[in-house]
Amino acid sequence: MHELSLTESIVKICSEEALKNNLKRIEEIRLKVGELSGIVPDCIQYYFNIISKDTVLKGAVIKVEKIPMEIQCKDCNNICTVNKINFCCPNCGSFNIKILKGNEFYIDSIKGE
Numbered sequence: 754m755h756e757l758s759l760t761e762s763i764v765k766i767c768s769e770e771a772l773k774n775n776l777k778r779i780e781e782i783r784l785k786v787g788e789l790s791g792i793v794p795d796c797i798q799y800y801f802n803i804i805s806k807d808t809v810l811k812g813a814v815i816k817v818e819k820i821p822m823e824i825q826c827k828d829c830n831n832i833c834t835v836n837k838i839n840f841c842c843p844n845c846g847s848f849n850i851k852i853l854k855g856n857e858f859y860i861d862s863i864k865g866e
């Protein structure tokens with residue numbers, strides 16, 4: 754459960770951005786979260802509501818876009834997107850794979866006025 758510390762960094766970064774861009778109110782924060790990161794979006798919104806209570810971010814909605822897992826097979830070089838954790842190449846069945854995408858976690862955009 755590392756959502757709390759992640760949410761604290763989100764609040765910190767977004768507050769700084771709001772200040773920099775002279776925003777009085779933040780409506781929406783978009784996050785990109787990799788399928789493999791294990792982060793639970795509902796937890797983030799929950800913690801966010803608590804932490805952001807006395808900040809300019811109060812009331813903002815967190816939207817999470819999931820990034821699917823992408824793997825590359827080291828044997829046949831096949832690259833593919835898998836929608837669940839699958840550590841075997843669908844092309845040749847090899848377990849000799851590399852994870853290209855799926856561990857991401859970052860703030861994509863902030864909307865406010």
Ligand SMILES: [Zn+2]
Binds near residue numbers: 829830844845847
């Ligand atoms: Zn393969």
